[in-house]
Amino acid sequence: MSEASAPPEDDERVKEISGFRKSLMRPDLGGICGAILVFVFFLLTAFDSGMFSPAGVMNWSIVSAQFMIIAVGACLLMIAGEFDLSVGSMIGFAGMSIALLTTSAGLPMWMAIIFTFIICVAIGALNGWLVVKTGLPSFIVTLAFLFILRGVTIFAAIATTRKTIIGGLREEAAGDWLAPFFGGKVFTGLFQWMGENGWIETFSRGTREGQPVVDGIPMLIVWAIVLVIFGHFLLTRTKFGNWIFAAGGDAQAARYTGVPVNRVKILMFMFTAFCAVVFATCQVMEFGSAGADRGLLKEFEAIISVVIGGALLTGGYGSVIGAALGALIFGVVQQGLFFAGVESSLFRVFLGVILLLAVILNTYIRRAITGEK
Template identity: 60%
Template sequence: MAQASATATPKSASGSDERVRRISGVRKLLNRPELGSLSGVILVFMFFALVAPDSGMFSPDGTLNWLQVSAELGIIAIGATMLMIAGEFDLSIGSMIGFSGMMIGIANVFWGWPVWAAIIFAFALALAIGFINGYIVVKTGLPSFIVTLAFLFILRGLTIGLSVTLTNRTIISGVIDNPEDDWLANLFGGDAFGWLFQWLADIGVIDTFVGGVPVVQGIPMSIIWWLGLAAVASWVLMRTKYGNWIFASGGDAKAAKNVGVPTDWVKISLFMFTAFCATVYAACQVTEFGSASADRGVLKELEAIVAAVIGGTLLTGGYGTVVGACFGALIFGVVQMGLYFTGVESSWFRVFVGAMLLVAVIFNNYIRKRVTEAR
């Protein structure tokens, strides 16, 4: 009896409790929201590596092209993802891009403001509009889809109306002629780490133009902003109390409010964040091209939402990831530039977007059911 008891004791200590439900490593992987978008990234890279190996798509300058396209979409996709996790939508993101860009152009070219003041002015207006968006949603209880759809038209109309009234044109050129002379313009325009690429050109790693100028002169600031925002937003979402509040607000806002989560403040702040991201996008474009146009940002709000959904964010809120949205934006950039490098008609890109959205929604619905069952 003593021997049997002795042998039973270590078995009980090391054995598993049948009341604890263990999840295998494969199941944990399937439950990750980034899985679908990561798989999509791998597939599109493999596809274009096979069909366009000699097109220059994966050369240093070709890589920079699709990275920049991905970064511009990724910036606004990050804001859209955070808001969608909280259970809301912002359909005014695209109009905000055009509005903020024109405000920078008008303030700089026609009012004679320095670039830094024009950029701060655009950010202040955008944050105020984001606050109004969020305030109306939380105080009236109206769907954010309707409220921000209204602001989509309001901002687009304001952009065109103000630009025509004040400047008699819808495109303003000559913006930021000398960005290197302005401390704030350098944070949005130009290239970073130019010295590194010059050194790589000097040792023969990358090609150069006549005169020794490298074909890639640095990393565009839009890519730096994308990576920086992604890192900060991921940390906030996964490692802070505010991030928990975002998930709680999107999962069950009433229950979250009952336990003390300031859901109204969370949602208003996220509407302001989407406006901030849209203005970062606008500032990067204005400082890069030296012009502002009233029609910039058209349909970008839908692309941002699609990137978020491809990245694993549920349309119902409460579930998603910033990293997945960045993968979704990367898929967009690779496919869009890949079609260009392979000479395929660009209209097929829209077909791809629609197909990816449908596949992502079906896959995310499957993952949501698996997560629910796991609980």
Template identity: 50%
Template sequence: MIATSMNQHAMKPASTVLDDDRVREVSLARRLMSRPEFGALAGAVLVFMIFGLSAGGSGMFSAEGIVNWSTVAAYLGVLAVGAALLMIAGEFDLSVGSMIGFGGMLLAIPALYWGWPIWLSALFAFGVALSLGWLNGWLVVRTGLPSFIVTLAFFFILRGLSLAVSVIFTGKTILSTNGDLVLRDMIANDPLVSLLFHGYTLTWLFDALAHAGLLAARDDGTALAIGLPKVVLWWLALTGVGAFVLSRTRVGNWIQAVGGDANAAKNVGIPVARVKIGLFMLMAFCSTVFAILQVADAGSAAADRGLQKEFEAIIAAVIGGCLLTGGYGSVVGAAFGALIFGMVQIGIGYTSIDNNWYRVFLGLMLLIAVIFNNYVRKRFALGKR
């Protein structure tokens, strides 16, 4: 029987076998290109190649260089996770940048001026931020207004509150004392906050590699690259959880359904209001994580922190495959979009290219990503070749 089957296969015309191969090739191409993160992955590879050729010998891909641009990418990546999930659900949050500045003030003022322990100040910051995220989502759902309008209003409200509250309680808009040492020491000396937000990890591994001659070392033998910043761990953790939820859970199906057609999703029993409000709260959580990590790194809080971060997060999500109309996108793609940001922003400094071209590049990447995502959505996701 096996021989008969083999004979029958051998008797097939050559054109039939070639057609089968072409079908398999087309199917593979369709599967790859229909993935929302495909464009961002291709873009990241292209950027790696460009800087590998133009800045490969300048230290950009040394351990210190990798830590530098991965840190920039990680900060944006933390925001991109929330922005991507919110965009897939068909909504935007333009209050992200203002929430970052406000969250830093919520951490610093109680700790420096009210005598609170830093862990309690951090809980206070998260509690207020999540409440504001809930309010954002509730207003969008309750009023039916576009999230663009509601969150734009909060963009101004929170920025104004950051300035006004800091002046009322402290008389200034940048909070640090004794050369930033007090706030930084409070964070470093608190076991929980320090573990989650301050400093580096895997320092021992970097030092071991330096002793082995695999990494550049200081005079005392320790690695020139101190370790992996905590923000990178937050980025990887949030991206992993977000990708798992979106692709492997019922909540992920709800998010995509709500973004595709909220009325249809509501008619089949999906809790549209809870999904949207939860995602606005997640965005507020990501913004506060960014704020506390930034305060822990700088040792100070400033009311004007987070400028334009809402737009950068949206751009990273769009480069990562999220459609502006909702219902389609990828958290992993948004992570690649943030990686492209970090590499370009830091990588230009390793080349002879004028830094003013950075924004030009980001604008072009956004335009190309939108065109490519729409093409993929129409030609492949809808079953066209």
């Protein structure tokens, strides 16, 4: 290389970013700090209440997994620059679809689940298509579907069964080959062995005497872990992940570089719907019933989890791991307040405070990245 073409040693146009500032730019920083603070707080205030016993851990892990499943889809969609406010209604719609297809239409459970996935993912595609083709804000389009899906769910339930809650689904799922993938448990043998060796707590009386209190890991938690791993890999290790960031960062510039922005956004709406159906199906298998009011406000809980996890409301920045940590904070706090004997209504106060702090932190990070003042 010639002397003329060699880069100058001290070019004032090149700004060095300190390691500390780089760490501040991590999208999941807020989630990491929040999770540490929450665990420290409840270790100090609720340790003796059983919150961190095997049964207590399973309790808040299940709640966190519920938030986590829908937060993964919401995170990828928000990074792509869009919102989906119909997630909660989609959960209720999907559960009722499974219930009506099995109890009223007489379909086997596996077929009802597959049909429901197809229907709901198609609705997600319609959401995305309307957003990209009309140019309307996704907030408006999905807000409309929030009401449409909730209304259709209630109408279909009442018109078909005269009820808004349909039970008996556990019996319909008995012997079905697909149902255990959403309502079963894994590692039951391992937990049984640990109980027999006194490693975990067992029942001391009753019909379950000698059986472990925690007898396996529910598929709800397995689904949450799988979706988080998939979402993180897709976002950070694939070209499509770069397209998601580009679509949310500057859609027009992304189009100029060949990114199929419209296709990316539609696929993210479809994935969000897929996550909602996973949640709904696990819920149906857990309770053995479907309710027209299921999923109420879940769309906002998903968005809050994502924001706590470091995603910017403007798109183009975020982390699936951060969203998962935000969901974990949700679950731990919701159950931790119960174990600590705190009035449960304060959970909503916590949500408001943590959301405000997360937005302030994310705003600071955005300014650090863009150089705004």
